[in-house]
Amino acid sequence: MTEQAALDLADKGLDDSLNRLFDLLRIPSISTQPDHAPDCRKAAEWLVKELGEIGFEASTRETPGHPMVVAHAKGPEGSPHVLFYGHYDVQPVDPLNLWTSAPFEPVLVKGPTGEMEITARGAADDKGQVMTFVEACRALRAADGTLPLSVTMLIEGEEESGGVNLMPFLKANRNELKADVALICDTGMLGRGMPAITTMLRGMVGEEVTITCANRDLHSGMYGNAARNPIQLLCDILSDLRDGATGRVTLQGFYEGVPVIPEETRALWRKIGPTDADGLAPVGLSLPAGEIGYTALEQTWCRPSCEINGISGGYEDKGFKTVLPSKAMAKVSFRLVGNQNPEAIRAAFRAHVETRLPADCKAEFTAHGGSRASIVSADMPFLPPALKALEEEWQHPAAVIGCGGSIPVVTEVQEALGMDSLLIGFGLEDDRVHSPNEKYDLSCFHKGMRSWIRVLYALAAQNKH
Known part of the structure; x- marks a missing residue:
């Protein structure tokens, strides 16, 4: 041959x-x-x-x-x-x-x-x-x-x-x-x-959550402040998914199974890969987000992530309408590394939402796949x-x-x-x-x-x- x-x-x-x-x-x-x-x-x-x-x-x-x-x-x-x-x-x-x-x-x-x-x-x-x-x-x-x-x-x-x-x-x-x-x-x-x-x-978990507060859309002048706003509530819940100081995801047990990448491997990646500025430049950015202490490349190759992929609620057409909506929805995905368990991450996310809900509000969840x-x-x-x-x-x-x-x-x-x-x-x-x-x-x-x-x-x- x-x-x-x-x-x-x-x-x-x-x-x-x-x-x-x-x-x-x-x-x-x-x-x-x-x-x-x-x-x-x-x-x-x-x-x-x-x-x-x-x-x-x-x-x-x-x-x-x-x-x-x-x-x-x-x-x-x-x-x-x-x-x-x-x-x-x-x-x-x-x-x-x-x-x-x-x-x-x-x-x-x-x-x-x-x-x-x-x-x-x-x-x-x-x-x-x-x-x-x-x-x-x-x-x-x-x-x-x-x-x-x-x-x-x-x-x-x-x-x-x-x-x-x-x-x-x-x-x-x-x-x-x-x-x-x-x-x-x-x-x-x-x-x-x-x-x-x-x-x-990386593996992935996809989740869609819908929060319902009032039983119908309301006039924001008649009910503003008095009635719970599901968009505000949802934004507060989503904001709590990350620690603002460290960038780490706050879900209970989220980092269980995340491997520690050897320093020699990280050094090699820094040598062969693009800088943060070069890697982000094609999309018009220069500063990495996410966890403090990791490069943009490391955060996509070897670190888990939490991203809000879509959020909606209330009046979304052209013009302006003073509505206090009944519902708000978000789509959230988690990219997983190492031995993270997709179903454990899904359960932790749902618990994160439910423990932050007022007694008279409810959340409904739709799963969108999960893989290790x-x-x-x-x-x-x-x-x-x-x-x-x-x-x-x-x-x-x-x-x-x-x-x-x-x-x-x-x-x-x-x-x-x-x-x-x-x-x-x-x-x-x-x-x-x-x-x-x-x-x-x-x-x-x-x-x-x-x-x-x-x-x-x-x-x-x-x-x-």
């Missing part, structure tokens, strides 16, 4: 690989919109066809929602077995008027940095990332007639709409999907030309060779990083299949994921293919000592 031959074929076949990606991007597989259910199926079937052409045993698998794509290719006897995960569904395109080109007519244009960019919905999240792996397997097959290790692919169609059918599918097909390690390509790099493997993902954080151990045997392979391709040290977001599949794979995951992605901060004019750098697509070739060879060598 020759790694260089596969790399050469990936280079020579780049235009063809790009054309195949464009074909997939043209399918408007928006999973959250029922009218696009046929498009989701079309995307799944397109992937099955392409994977079949490069030697995989591929099929669509039915779920109560959109179909899964499952594909298998056997490697040499005794080689490791990897499970690759990605998703073919995409976000809605609204607002359409902000797109500079049709969202499902991919174009290749020169971006502000001078890099060529693939612009389309799904270019970075996650079709472009999925196709880096598919095209790497294509080059490996063409070079060697086989893959250097056994590969199973699981590509779902509901990641952008909650993924409710993934966990049941993993459990029902545990024996078929079980492998030595999962490879997930739905993350990004540390920066342009700076490869990384994400080893820390995920941490990949530094001792995981597949981590060092993967880091080395990325460094060889990008000619830059590969970093171990955290991610402020939540990718539930990581914990679901751990719980259902008992497997750790390596999160290797090639997205960039400016990819406008979920926004108009989503893009994926051509260099990320090209070098992403080459990276996977190197990574698969490196992982295959783990059993050849």
Whole structure:
């Protein structure tokens, strides 16, 4: 087997690989919109066809929602077995008027940095990332007639709409999907030309609370001061979620299970990551909020958070109305790290609200999901060779990083299949994921293919000592 031959074929076949990606991007597989259910199926079937052409045993698998794509290719006897995960569904395109080109007519244009960019919905999240792996397997097959290790692919169609059918599918097909390690390509790099493997993902708890005081909206002149204002009450309760002096979240037991990050790790992050001012500058800010004593990067990578995502009540239309509302509502999310328990955090939040309610007022709660954080151990045997392979391709040290977001599949794979995951992605901060004019750098697509070739060879060598 020759790694260089596969790399050469990936280079020579780049235009063809790009054309195949464009074909997939043209399918408007928006999973959250029922009218696009046929498009989701079309995307799944397109992937099955392409994977079949490069030697995989591929099929669509039915779920109560959109179909899964499952594909298998056997490697040499005794080689490791990897499970690759990605998703073919995409976000809605609204607002359409902000797109500079049709969202499902991919174009290749020169971006502000001078890099060529693939612009389309799904270019970075996650079709472009999925196709880096598919095209790497294509080059490996063409070079060697086989893959250097056994590969199973699981590509779902509901990641952008909650993924409710993934966990049941993993459990029902545990024996078929079980492998030595999962490879997930739905993350990004540390920066342009700076490869990384994400080893820390935050979990999440979402809560919606509605506070009711009076039994109807009131005239603020007739009842102001005398009747409780639910907006004021809600604001007071939400304000108490953080200590104003330290920035720490005040919920009872909130920091139980939060790990202490070693000082040497924090020092490395300060060296490789942006300063607070640089990291916040793209969004027009310069000073970090949250906990005192932590950088902005640390607060997204390794610290838990509490954020008010929406608040409403009373008169919200144009003009002015002197109303004293009956109800007020807020949506609050908590990002979790380490071993924080989502249900314990949910219970603590509800207790925080209820203990601050006057006797004649009430609160109603709606849960909006909950997932644990995920941490990949530094001792995981597949981590060092993967880091080395990325460094060889990008000619830059590969970093171990955290991610402020939540990718539930990581914990679901751990719980259902008992497997750790390596999160290797090639997205960039400016990819406008979920926004108009989503893009994926051509260099990320090209070098992403080459990276996977190197990574698969490196992982295959783990059993050849």
